[in-house]
Amino acid sequence: xxxxxxxxxxxxxxxxxxxxxxxxxxxxxxxxxxxxxxxxxxxxxxxxxxxxxxxxxxxxxxxxxxxxxxxxxxxxxxxxxxxxxxxxxxxxxxxxxxxxxxxxxxxxxxxxxxxxxxxxxxxxxxxxxxxxxxxxxxxxxxxxxxxxxxxxxxxxxxxxxxxxxxxxxxxxxxxxxxxxxxxxxxxxxxxxxxxxxxxxxxxxxxxxxxxxxxxxxxxxxxxx
Numbered sequence: 578x579x580x581x582x583x584x585x586x587x588x589x590x591x592x593x594x595x596x597x598x599x600x601x602x603x604x605x606x607x608x609x610x611x612x613x614x615x616x617x618x619x620x621x622x623x624x625x626x627x628x629x630x631x632x633x634x635x636x637x638x639x640x641x642x643x644x645x646x647x648x649x650x651x652x653x654x655x656x657x658x659x660x661x662x663x664x665x666x667x668x669x670x671x672x673x674x675x676x677x678x679x680x681x682x683x684x685x686x687x688x689x690x691x692x693x694x695x696x697x698x699x700x701x702x703x704x705x706x707x708x709x710x711x712x713x714x715x716x717x718x719x720x721x722x723x724x725x726x727x728x729x730x731x732x733x734x735x736x737x738x739x740x741x742x743x744x745x746x747x748x749x750x751x752x753x754x755x756x757x758x759x760x761x762x763x764x765x766x767x768x769x770x771x772x773x774x775x776x777x778x779x780x781x782x783x784x785x786x787x788x789x790x791x792x793x794x795x796x797x798x799x800x801x
Contacts, residue, residue: 586743587783589705589747590750592780593716594750594751596751598757599674600612600613600614600758601754601758601759602761602767602770602773605762606767607636607691610691612640612695615717621633621637622634643693644695645699646696648700650669650700651700651703652703662706663705664781664785666701667704670701670704673700677691677694677697677770678690681770682768715751718747728741
């Protein structure tokens with residue numbers, strides 16, 4: 578993550594905030610299941626099976642499957658789009674979240690809406706990709722916290738002093754989004770997702786501006 582430009586880190590923070598928002602909305606709506614945190618769903622699914630709770634098992638692993646489908650489909654999209662790959666995935670995520678809230682508003686496939694939300698969150702993680710692998714995880718923070726801790730240790734022992742801040746900002750963004758998303762859900766139900774869609778549209782505009790204004794030469798390493 579340290580090799581990304583400052584503008585990319587701003588975009589990543591905004592998208593992590595949106596992911597936290599969506600996950601909080603989904604978590605409350607589903608009564609304790611996640612649309613972006615698949616480690617949690619895997620544990621919930623496993624414990625549900627042990628308890629004989631087949632409904633919980635199906636919900637948990639259904640969301641895992643939808644999330645994985647989002648990753649796969651967005652990765653295929655990146656391969657077939659000749660240019661502006663990040664923009665294409667951003668638009669895909671925006672369209673998927675819009676579809677989820679429209680399904681809810683129409684009263685059609687109410688149980689399908691959370692699955693589409695999970696698909697969107699899986700796809701979001703493909704926005705930052707280098708050499709065929711995710712370079713910035715946007716919807717899960719365990720690895721981010723581990724790296725933050727490692728860089729804090731490096732700073733304490735003579736290494737780069739401020740690099741850990743990049744990881745801290747990403748974690749804080751997701752956490753802030755989850756707080757706002759929780760309040761928004763209690764006020765608007767799943768219609769709170771329109772706020773996330775608006776944030777993603779702003780991210781599309783920001784990414785387009787950054788693409789047009791970025792230098793032609795390769796990005797240099799920038800440290801916060």
